[in-house]
Amino acid sequence: MTSTKKNIPHPGVIVHGEMEYLGITDDELAQQMSLEVEILRLLIEGKCSISEEIAKKLEQAIGSTAEQWLRIQETYNARESLN
Numbered sequence: 001m002t003s004t005k006k007n008i009p010h011p012g013v014i015v016h017g018e019m020e021y022l023g024i025t026d027d028e029l030a031q032q033m034s035l036e037v038e039i040l041r042l043l044i045e046g047k048c049s050i051s052e053e054i055a056k057k058l059e060q061a062i063g064s065t066a067e068q069w070l071r072i073q074e075t076y077n078a079r080e081s082l083n
Contacts, residue, residue: 008079010046011072018062019044033057049073 019029026044030037035057042048050058055069 006079008076011050011069011076012043012046012048014072015040015058015062016044022062029061032061049077 015029019026024032026040027037030040033040033054035054039048039054043050043054050069050073052066052070055066055073058064058069059066
């Protein structure tokens with residue numbers, strides 16, 4: 001019996017997709033979030049995780065709830081731990 005592994009994207013990929021949909025740059029989103037643009041870029045590149053603080057800022061800047069953003073991160077972390 002073989003199992004198929006679902007490919008779950010890093011939450012930063014989802015953030016980037018939302019930015020494209022909204023037509024905003026990383027500089028603009030970082031400013032809206034009161035976040036250093038370098039941190040946002042690390043998130044988009046999959047090099048850092050969504051913290052509670054970032055989740056709250058994402059909620060304010062691009063929508064969805066902070067809880068949803070944290071769930072996306074937790075799901076990604078859980079899948080990665082199976083590797």
